[in-house]
Amino acid sequence: KAGVTQTPRYLIKTRGQQVTLSCSPISGHRSVSWYQQTPGQGLQFLFEYFSETQRNKGNFPGRFSGRQFSNSRSEMNVSTLELGDSALYLCASSDGKQSTDTQYFGPGTRLTVL
Amino acid sequence: AQTVTQSQPEMSVQEAETVTLSCTYDTSESDYYLFWYKQPPSRQMILVIRQEAYKQQNATENRFSVNFQKAAKSFSLKISDSQLGDAAMYFCALVGKIQGAQKLVFGQGTRLTINP
Numbered sequence: 758k759a760g761v762t763q764t765p766r767y768l769i770k771t772r773g774q775q776v777t778l779s780c781s782p783i784s785g786h787r788s789v790s791w792y793q794q795t796p797g798q799g800l801q802f803l804f805e806y807f808s809e810t811q812r813n814k815g816n817f818p819g820r821f822s823g824r825q826f827s828n829s830r831s832e833m834n835v836s837t838l839e840l841g842d843s844a845l846y847l848c849a850s851s852d853g854k855q856s857t858d859t860q861y862f863g864p865g866t867r868l869t870v871l
Numbered sequence: 872a873q874t875v876t877q878s879q880p881e882m883s884v885q886e887a888e889t890v891t892l893s894c895t896y897d898t899s900e901s902d903y904y905l906f907w908y909k910q911p912p913s914r915q916m917i918l919v920i921r922q923e924a925y926k927q928q929n930a931t932e933n934r935f936s937v938n939f940q941k942a943a944k945s946f947s948l949k950i951s952d953s954q955l956g957d958a959a960m961y962f963c964a965l966v967g968k969i970q971g972a973q974k975l976v977f978g979q980g981t982r983l984t985i986n987p
Contacts, residue, residue, distance in 0.1 A: 788973055790973055790974070790975070792975070792977075799977060799978075799979050799980065800962065800975075800977040802974045802975065802976070805973045805974065807973075812973070813973060813974050815974070845914060847916060849916075849975075851973060853973065856966055856967065856973050856974070857903070857904040857923075857966050857967075858973065859906070859918060859921060860918075860973065860975060861918065862908075862915065862916035862917070863915075864913070864914060864915045865914050865915070865916075867914075
């Protein structure tokens with residue numbers, strides 16, 4: 758099976774802009790989770806989607822949003838970008854039937870905000 | 872709240888030797904799973920090993936094994952016969968068995984260097 762894919766791999770934006778990141782899960786997986794990785798805060802959970810519904814959400818401002826399509830592909834949107842949003846954004850997919858299902862990660866999207 | 876602590880920001884080991892990475896955690900859940908993930912310079916997070924809390928037997932995966940001490944809330948990773956390709960950031964992670972709530976909680980990571 759193909760792994761989790763994320764596009765684009767690299768993005769450079771300026772403050773105030775918005776950005777959309779995409780994640781395609783492993784075939785058959787219905788859960789997609791998003792994480793933000795920064796040197797200072799480490800890996801932090803953003804949100805999880807399962808069958809097109811947000812099932813769980815981390816402690817991020819409303820500027821961070823997401824959605825999931827019927828084919829389980831997910832997008833994450835960040836509006837009004839701030840310098841502190843510069844990070845590696847990782848998505849992970851899993852079967853999603855249990856909270857403890859193993860999550861498989863994509864290669865990440867490196868976002869730089871100038 | 873669930874927390875994961877990795878007290879060793881960096882570790883190094885000679886090639887072919889054994890190294891142990893430490894992880895402690897805290898959770899109020901009675902049933903949970905623990906994971907070790909590896910993140911090499913390519914940044915792709917790769918699952919190394921997982922442990923189900925209700926299983927007393929320590930998980931093993933080839934050269935990788937864990938020492939799971941549930942009462943002490945400790946979950947260390949042992950890498951035997953270290954290879955150059957093992958060089959990476961290693962993250963310990965926890966997820967509680969809450970219905971419909973997939974949310975990994977990660978430690979801060981340990982950077983492992985393999986010396987040839």
